Amino acid sequence: MASTDDGREGVSGAGLLGSDRQWAAGTTPRDPTGWSATALGIAVLVILATWSTLNGIHSALASVKSESVATTAILVLCGVAVLMLLRPAVQSWRQAQSAKGALAGKDVVGARVANAASREDAYVTFGYAAVVVILLGIAQFFIANDLAVSRTFFQVSLIGSSLGLTLKAFWTNIYIFVVAEILVLIWGLIVAIARLLPGDAARPVRLISTIYTDMFRGLPAIINIYLIGFGIPLTGLPVLKDLSPESYAILALTLTYGAYVAEVYRSGIESIHWSQVAAARSLGLSYMQTLRYVVVPQAVRRIIPPLLNDFIGLQKDTALVNVIGSIDAFNQARIIASNHFNLSPVTTVALLFILITIPQTRLVDRLIERDQRRMRAGGT
Amino acid sequence: MAMIEIRNITKSYGEFKVFNGLSLEVEEHQVVCLIGPSGCGKSTLLRCMNGLETIQGGEIRIHGDRMSGPGVDVNALRRDVGIVFQSYNLFPHMTVLENVTLAPVKVLNESRAEAEAKALRLLKRIGLEHKAQEYPDRLSGGQQQRVAIVRALAMGPMVLLLDEITSALDPELVSEVLNIVRDLAAEGMTMLLATHEMGFAREVASKICFLYGGKVHEEGPPAQIFSNPSEERTRAFLQRIIEAGRL
Numbered sequence: 001m002a003s004t005d006d007g008r009e010g011v012s013g014a015g016l017l018g019s020d021r022q023w024a025a026g027t028t029p030r031d032p033t034g035w036s037a038t039a040l041g042i043a044v045l046v047i048l049a050t051w052s053t054l055n056g057i058h059s060a061l062a063s064v065k066s067e068s069v070a071t072t073a074i075l076v077l078c079g080v081a082v083l084m085l086l087r088p089a090v091q092s093w094r095q096a097q098s099a100k101g102a103l104a105g106k107d108v109v110g111a112r113v114a115n116a117a118s119r120e121d122a123y124v125t126f127g128y129a130a131v132v133v134i135l136l137g138i139a140q141f142f143i144a145n146d147l148a149v150s151r152t153f154f155q156v157s158l159i160g161s162s163l164g165l166t167l168k169a170f171w172t173n174i175y176i177f178v179v180a181e182i183l184v185l186i187w188g189l190i191v192a193i194a195r196l197l198p199g200d201a202a203r204p205v206r207l208i209s210t211i212y213t214d215m216f217r218g219l220p221a222i223i224n225i226y227l228i229g230f231g232i233p234l235t236g237l238p239v240l241k242d243l244s245p246e247s248y249a250i251l252a253l254t255l256t257y258g259a260y261v262a263e264v265y266r267s268g269i270e271s272i273h274w275s276q277v278a279a280a281r282s283l284g285l286s287y288m289q290t291l292r293y294v295v296v297p298q299a300v301r302r303i304i305p306p307l308l309n310d311f312i313g314l315q316k317d318t319a320l321v322n323v324i325g326s327i328d329a330f331n332q333a334r335i336i337a338s339n340h341f342n343l344s345p346v347t348t349v350a351l352l353f354i355l356i357t358i359p360q361t362r363l364v365d366r367l368i369e370r371d372q373r374r375m376r377a378g379g380t
Numbered sequence: 381m382a383m384i385e386i387r388n389i390t391k392s393y394g395e396f397k398v399f400n401g402l403s404l405e406v407e408e409h410q411v412v413c414l415i416g417p418s419g420c421g422k423s424t425l426l427r428c429m430n431g432l433e434t435i436q437g438g439e440i441r442i443h444g445d446r447m448s449g450p451g452v453d454v455n456a457l458r459r460d461v462g463i464v465f466q467s468y469n470l471f472p473h474m475t476v477l478e479n480v481t482l483a484p485v486k487v488l489n490e491s492r493a494e495a496e497a498k499a500l501r502l503l504k505r506i507g508l509e510h511k512a513q514e515y516p517d518r519l520s521g522g523q524q525q526r527v528a529i530v531r532a533l534a535m536g537p538m539v540l541l542l543d544e545i546t547s548a549l550d551p552e553l554v555s556e557v558l559n560i561v562r563d564l565a566a567e568g569m570t571m572l573l574a575t576h577e578m579g580f581a582r583e584v585a586s587k588i589c590f591l592y593g594g595k596v597h598e599e600g601p602p603a604q605i606f607s608n609p610s611e612e613r614t615r616a617f618l619q620r621i622i623e624a625g626r627l
Contacts, residue, residue: 275465275467275469276469276471278427278432278465278469279465279469279470279471280471281432281454281458282430282432282458282462282463282532283458283462283482283483283487283531283532283535284455284456284458284459284483284487284488284535285455285482285483285486285487286455289486289487293482293486294471297473298471298472298473301473374515375472375473375515375517376515376517376518
């Protein structure tokens with residue numbers, strides 16, 4: 001391009017680009033045999049380790065006389081399944097050979113393609129092998145010391161016999177967190193709105209709600225439950241002194257988690273663009289109407305994931321009520337565990353807590369997805 | 381007496397004086413276009429007029445009644461003075477119909493049926509009654525802005541403020557929005573427009589105001605301002621608009 005009439009220079013005359021650049025992207029590929037050989041070696045090692053571990057499990061089961069056709073079948077199946085590791089490893093080796101052949105025939109492009117495939121398969125082998133190694137580690141932990149770990153945490157007979165009692169006690173946890181969650185949703189919103197009230201008149205209200213959130217977010221939940229659960233009955237205050245331990249737990253957890261959730265609400269409300277507020281106010285809606293119909297409905301949609309985080313935290317913290325002697329699942333399990341000198345009932349409770357959170361996460365994901373599909377343009 | 385009298389208003393953001401004794405009169409049924417460089421206060425003036433922002437000196441009177449300063453019922457003021465924004469600002473969590481009926485139901489206390497009938501009538505006039513149950517994100521920018529105009533009209537405003545309502549639109553969507561403004565002008569709606577659409581301003585405006593230096597630097601009928609501006613600043617501004625191919 002020559003220089004144009006308005007005085008700007010064309011590309012050729014300018015010094016913006018180097019002049020002695022060479023095409024460097026066309027190098028011949030390196031030999032991938034090393035990678036594929038390593039993949040093959042690792043696959044074989046991991047398979048041997050797996051077989052040895054499976055053998056260990058088998059003899060451990062035999063020693064406690066709980067081997068059966070079913071367990072043996074499962075072990076054999078695992079032993080066969082681990083052979084799948086050889087598939088990508090062998091594939092990688094074959095591609096490496098074909099890359100060598102292509103290179104010998106001066107087919108650079110063919111060599112590159114085979115090389116890339118060889119590498120990809122080698123990496124697949126490493127990825128799966130790493131996970132198998134982790135699983136083997138866990139299995140070794142459970143069978144170590146003559147099945148000591150398994151017996152301490154997973155004594156099936158004790159889990160079975162204590163399950164009824166633990167499940168029944170788990171209702172206490174569910175009762176506490178369901179009631180507390182409802183109260184937290186309301187209380188947190190009140191605190192958040194108090195903290196965001198505009199104007200000079202609301203300054204003291206803003207201050208007191210700020211102090212509240214600062215205090216109760218800093219106060220450990222277990223101390224809060226302890227103080228309220230033991231302290232309020234001692235005060236002898238009418239009505240309040242006669243509440244059940246569960247009610248004190250609900251009160252304490254609402255105060256603690258209300259502070260967290262108020263902050264979540266606040267961040268949600270503040271994330272709504274001011275133009276939404278301007279639009280609502282310009283239509284004559286009052287400040288409170290704007291919050292009620294425009295800001296909070298949009299904010300709530302945004303804060304559902306962090307809100308769920310806090311709720312899962314609250315659900316787990318219901319186990320803290322054992323400090324005030326409420327018979328929840330954890331406390332019940334501890335009693336059984338000390339009677340039998342075995343931790344298996346506590347493991348059951350641990351599993352129960354995990355089990356209730358997973359469906360909630362999935363449900364919330366589903367709800368968010370549905371809501372977005374409704375509001376967003378199709379296809380995106 | 382003019383319907384809207386803006387007298388000698390002042391407003392500063394820190395050191396920066398947005399208004400430095402700005403005065404402006406708008407007669408009933410007039411369409412006044414505010415033009416001027418970015419940051420000259422076109423949008424701020426409109427926002428002050430319906431109480432979204434406050435002025436620091438001077439006063440704004442509507443029908444002779446002072447509508448600025450303390451003690452004014454801004455919620456009532458906003459029922460009479462509607463505003464439409466550059467970025468539409470529809471409520472994304474509500475359908476088109478809910479967007480339009482929210483304020484009539486909650487502020488004017490109309491029954492839901494009554495408000496919906498009125499909303500559908502207005503949506504039909506702009507050819508969007510089939511979108512009543514859609515969410516704003518499923519509408520094009522031009523459609524969203526038309527809904528935003530209808531949302532303001534559903535409150536039955538006496539004055540409509542339009543704040544660069546076509547600036548965020550793709551060029552081919554501008555006309556559908558401007559046609560509505562044209563219809564409203566023909567029906568006698570009193571309007572103030574902040575705009576960069578000079579051709580449109582020339583066509584619909586009863587009066588053009590060029591804002592500069594915190595004041596109305598020059599005002600007059602479109603024919604005079606666009607063909608024969610008397611001020612040097614106005615001429616320079618319009619020259620740049622012509623160079624950009626916008627006039």
